[in-house]
Structures are given as structure tokens and as C-alpha cells.
Amino acid sequence: MKKSSDFENILDACLERLVKGETVEQCLESYPELAVQLEPLLRTAQAAREVSAILPRAEFKARARYEFRSALQAATTKRRLPLFGLRRGWVMALMIVSILLVSGGGTAAAASNSMPDSRLYPVKLATEQVQLALTPSDMGKARLCTVLADKRIAEIIYMADKGDAQCVEVITQRLDERLTELTMLVSASEAGDTPQVLTEVPAEPPSELPEESTVAPPVPSEEVETVPVPAPVPSDKAIDDSNKGDSNKDDHAKNNNRAKLRVAVAVYAADHPAALRAELRRVPASVRPALRRAISVSEAGYKKALAALD
Amino acid sequence: MQDEESLVRRAKQRDEEAFTQLYEEYFDKIYRYVTLRVGDRMEAEDITQQVFLNAIKAISSFRWKGVPFSAWLFRIAHNQVVDYLRKKAKRATVVFEESLLTSDDDPQLVFEHKLDIKRLVSATKKLTPAQQEVISLRFAGEMSVARVAEVMGKSEGAVKALQHSAIVALRRVLSVA
Numbered sequence: 001m002k003k004s005s006d007f008e009n010i011l012d013a014c015l016e017r018l019v020k021g022e023t024v025e026q027c028l029e030s031y032p033e034l035a036v037q038l039e040p041l042l043r044t045a046q047a048a049r050e051v052s053a054i055l056p057r058a059e060f061k062a063r064a065r066y067e068f069r070s071a072l073q074a075a076t077t078k079r080r081l082p083l084f085g086l087r088r089g090w091v092m093a094l095m096i097v098s099i100l101l102v103s104g105g106g107t108a109a110a111a112s113n114s115m116p117d118s119r120l121y122p123v124k125l126a127t128e129q130v131q132l133a134l135t136p137s138d139m140g141k142a143r144l145c146t147v148l149a150d151k152r153i154a155e156i157i158y159m160a161d162k163g164d165a166q167c168v169e170v171i172t173q174r175l176d177e178r179l180t181e182l183t184m185l186v187s188a189s190e191a192g193d194t195p196q197v198l199t200e201v202p203a204e205p206p207s208e209l210p211e212e213s214t215v216a217p218p219v220p221s222e223e224v225e226t227v228p229v230p231a232p233v234p235s236d237k238a239i240d241d242s243n244k245g246d247s248n249k250d251d252h253a254k255n256n257n258r259a260k261l262r263v264a265v266a267v268y269a270a271d272h273p274a275a276l277r278a279e280l281r282r283v284p285a286s287v288r289p290a291l292r293r294a295i296s297v298s299e300a301g302y303k304k305a306l307a308a309l310d
Numbered sequence: 311m312q313d314e315e316s317l318v319r320r321a322k323q324r325d326e327e328a329f330t331q332l333y334e335e336y337f338d339k340i341y342r343y344v345t346l347r348v349g350d351r352m353e354a355e356d357i358t359q360q361v362f363l364n365a366i367k368a369i370s371s372f373r374w375k376g377v378p379f380s381a382w383l384f385r386i387a388h389n390q391v392v393d394y395l396r397k398k399a400k401r402a403t404v405v406f407e408e409s410l411l412t413s414d415d416d417p418q419l420v421f422e423h424k425l426d427i428k429r430l431v432s433a434t435k436k437l438t439p440a441q442q443e444v445i446s447l448r449f450a451g452e453m454s455v456a457r458v459a460e461v462m463g464k465s466e467g468a469v470k471a472l473q474h475s476a477i478v479a480l481r482r483v484l485s486v487a
Contacts, residue, residue: 008470011477012455015448041474044481048449050426056341056355064359068333068366069326075366076324 010034015045059281062274069271070154074113115158116167138189139257145182146264149175149301153272156294160283168290172297179301186261186308189254262309269302318379322369329369333362336380340387342450347391347442349431357394361387381460384451388443388461433483441476444469 014027024042028035056064111123128148135141152175159167276295280288320328340361345354364386372382434442440462447458459469 005467005471008467008474011474012470015473016454019452040481041477044477044484045449047426047484048430048445048477048480051342051346051430051450052452054342054345054427054450056338056358057351060355061337064337064355064362065333067359068362069330071363071366072324072326072329076326 007034007037011038011041014038014042018042018046018049059274059278062271063278066153066271066275070150116155116171117159117162117164138185139254139261142182142185142189143257143261143264145178145185146261146268149178149182149272149298150268152178153275153298156291157275157279160279160287160291163284163287165287165290168287168294172290172294175294176297176301179297179305182265183301183304183308186258186305189258258309262306265302265305265309269299269306272298272302314379315374318369318372318374322372329366332379336383337362339451340383343384343387343446344391346431346434346446346450348394349435353394357387357390361390364390377460378457380453381457384447384453384457384461429484433480436483437476437479440472441479444472444476445480448473 010031014031017027018024024039024046027042028039031038111118111120111127114120114124132141132144132148135144152171155171156168156175159171273295276291276298280291280295283291314332317328317332321332337358341354341358344357344361345351348354348357361383365383368386372379434445437445443462444458447453447461448455451458453461455466455469455473458473459466462469464472
């Protein structure tokens with residue numbers, strides 16, 4: 001019994017040495033008295049290690065990664081408090097939206113993960129429109145567009161799995177709109193457009209600012225999207241002085257947000273078409289033309305967005 | 311990879327980046343393990359994907375009490391495989407394609423590897439379930455004996471004995487084939 005467990009320990013020690021890159025011969029040299037018994041087992045173990053050459057298909061890997069990320073995001077969103085990280089202005093705006101959605105927040109929340117074949121799907125689309133309208137800066141809207149494009153991709157995959165080519169076409173059209181909007185927003189932001197501050201709910205008439213003060217309103221950072229509270233109008237000098245420091249800070253924040261957005265867009269530019277291509281192999285032939293169009297729309301859309309971001 | 315314990319702690323708090331790092335670290339290993347156990351590429355893909363989706367759901371219940379994350383993840387994979395095999399009435403079909411191997415390899419080498427792997431998977435199917443489990447965890451999952459013992463709920467000594475008998479049996483099957 002003892003002898004056999006000794007042999008098992010030696011065999012295991014040799015296997016570990018093979019894993020570390022040693023040869024069978026080197027192992028046998030250490031145990032010449034057991035070489036006859038050990039050699040065939042070590043050769044077999046070496047053959048068994050060939051299994052490490054098995055690799056998942058690239059398409060499967062891309063699709064699996066995409067679905068993993070989607071599931072992770074869904075799980076994370078569920079856990080977050082709905083008003084987490086929002087300031088007073090946003091809380092107020094969201095309260096109004098909640099009241100407008102007569103059926104209450106529960107419906108909106110339930111709708112947020114609904115798919116096109118669900119009765120709640122129109123609520124999801126309407127909520128997205130409200131979100132877009134309430135997002136103050138172009139960069140914030142652009143970021144939201146990428147999130148919405150990601151949702152459209154998940155919907156396309158879902159409906160393609162169900163074999164509904166017509167629905168895939170419709171969602172592809174929505175995807176196209178989002179990506180076009182993304183490119184426009186990014187271009188507008190680059191051209192130096194001032195961010196829109198709740199266009200539907202103007203904070204304060206701009207005419208109250210003195211004529212000399214042609215300073216753009218402070219750019220809300222992406223992390224703190226607040227409705228600006230009108231402050232007492234400072235003197236011209238004070239505006240000039242404070243503006244120098246603020247504009248440096250704002251430029252830095254803006255560049256930082258732009259870089260972050262670029263990373264997100266670059267990831268989606270690779271992942272989304274790959275996930276759709278992987279889907280091509282699984283779906284019925286009748287859905288493939290619609291899916292191919294979705295692939296070309298996503299490729300072209302992200303290409304333009306990335307060009308605008310560069 | 312960053313310290314695994316801190317990644318797991320962050321993943322438990324739904325830190326997407328941390329969880330994604332763990333995913334990237336284990337994805338190929340889990341896929342190889344599942345492929346060797348079920349012998350069918352399509353099924354292995356579905357099961358592998360499900361393992362990670364289940365991990366997202368269950369991560370909050372993971373406790374780092376001596377059982378490492380890898381053992382926990384492979385146990386999920388093991389349960390998925392056992393569940394699949396139980397449901398599967400007929401024997402799994404062995405389906406291998408060139409895409410199982412890296413595409414930039416020499417074509418001759420790819421062909422030879424393909425044959426080797428096909429033989430190996432077929433041979434593994436002839437072992438007892440416990441022997442299959444040891445071979446899959448040890449060679450496909452690239453786990454140490456200590457980790458395999460944790461996944462299988464056995465002592466290290468028992469795993470070493472099982473490993474010995476599995477290699478002997480594998481050798482016998484391969485030489486007959």
C-alpha cells in the first residue's frame with residue numbers, strides 16, 4: 001500500500017515537471033529504478049496534454065464574451081439604486097418622468113430589459129427617448145447612444161434567434177439611427193458646440209447675463225450631470241479670472257471623456273459585428289440577409305463614429 | 311493577472327472589469343475541460359457559456375473559505391456537465407473541426423493534432439466517470455492535484471491514486487485503438 005502511494009507521488013511529481021517544460025527523459029533520470037514503469041505512463045500523460053491545443057472558435061469566443069458582458073451589465077444595473085449618483089436637478093427631472101409614466105417606475109424598470117416581442121418594448125423605446133432628451137451634454141448623449149446601440153445588437157441577436165427577419169430589419173434601422181446620431185454628436189462636440197442644458201426645460205433666460213459676458217455656460221462634467229443653478233452674475237474681471245482655470249479643467253475633463261468614449265466605441269466596433277457574424281451560423285437561411293445588413297450597418301456606423309472621434 | 315483574491319472580492323461587488331479579467335483567465339480552460347468531458351463542440355460551447363452566466367448569478371454567494379475561485383468555477387462546470395450527461399440519453403457524438411486548433415499552425419501539424427485530439431477524446435470516453443474527471447481537470451483545466459481534490463471533494467492522495475489508474479487505463483485504451 002505504502003509502495004503504491006510512493007509511486008503515485010513520484011508519478012505526480014514527474015507530471016508537474018512535464019508541465020514546467022522538462023522532458024520525459026529528464027524525469028526518468030531522477031528515478032532510474034522506476035524508469036520501466038514510469039516511462040509509458042509519462043508518454044501517455046504527455047499525449048493527454050495535447051488537449052491544451054483545443055481552442056474555442058473565434059466567433060464563439062466573441063459571441064460568448066458579448067453575452068457575458070451583457071449579462072454582467074444587466075446584473076450590475078439591477079443592483080444599482082435607480083437614483084444613485086444623481087444630483088437634485090436630475091432627481092427632480094426623473095421624478096417628473098416617473099409621474100408621467102402613469103403606471104409607475106416598476107413598468108419602466110421592467111421594460112428596460114424587454115425585447116421587441118414584449119408588450120413592454122414600446123415603453124423601453126419611449127424611456128430611452130426621454131433619457132436622451134434629458135441628457136445635458138453632447139458627449140453624454142453620445143455615450144448614451146453607444147449604450148442604446150449595444151441594446152439594439154442584443155435585440156437583433158434575440159430576434160434573429162427567433163427567426164424574425166422583418167423585426168431584425170426594423171431594429172437594424174434603429175441601430176443605424178443611433179450610430180448616425182452618435183457620429184453627429186461627436187462631430188458637434190468636436191466643433192466646439194456648447195453643451196445643451198436640458199433643452200426642454202430651460203434653466204434661466206440667457207438674456208439676464210450681461211452682454212460682455214459671452215462666456216459659455218460651464219460644461220457639466222460627464223460624471224456629474226447636473227442642471228446648472230443660476231448663480232449671481234459676477235463682475236467681468238471675476239469671470240475672466242475664474243474662467244481661465246475652469247476652461248483648463250473643462251478641457252481636460254472633456255478630453256478625458258472623449259478618450260473614454262473612444263475606447264467604448266472601439267470595443268463595440270470590434271465586438272458588435274463579431275457577435276452578429278457568429279449569429280449568422282446559427283440562424284435560419286431566411287434571416288441571414290437581414291443579419292448581413294445589420295453587420296454592414298454596424299461596421300459602417302462605428303467606422304464613421306471612430307473617424308469622428310479621431 | 312492581478313491578485314485573484316482581490317479580483318474576486320471586486321467581482322462580488324459587481325465590478326465588471328474584475329469579473330471580465332477572471333472570465334478571460336478561465337474561459338479557455340473551462341472550454342477545454344467541458345469539451346473533453348462531453349466530446350461535442352456545439353454542446354461544449356453552450357455549456358461553457360452557461361457556466362459563466364451561472365457564475366454571474368452565484369458570485370455573491372461565493373465565500374473564500376479555503377476553496378479558491380478556480381475550484382468553485384470548475385465545480386459549476388462539473389455540475390453543468392453532469393447535468394448534461396444525465397439528460398443526454400444517447401452517447402455524445404464526437405465532433406472535431408480544425409477550428410479547435412489555432413489557425414496559424416502548420417497544416418500538417420494541425421491535421422496530426424486533430425487526429426491526436428480525436429483519439430484522446432474518444433479514449434477518455436472509455437474511462438470511468440471519476441477517471442474522466444481527473445484527466446479533464448488535470449490536463450484540460452490545467453489544475454494541480456490540490457485544486458482537483460477541492461473540486462472533486464476528495465483527498466489529494468485519493469486524487470493521485472485516481473490519476474494513476476486513469477493514465478494506466480488511458481494508455482491501455484490508446485494502445486488498443
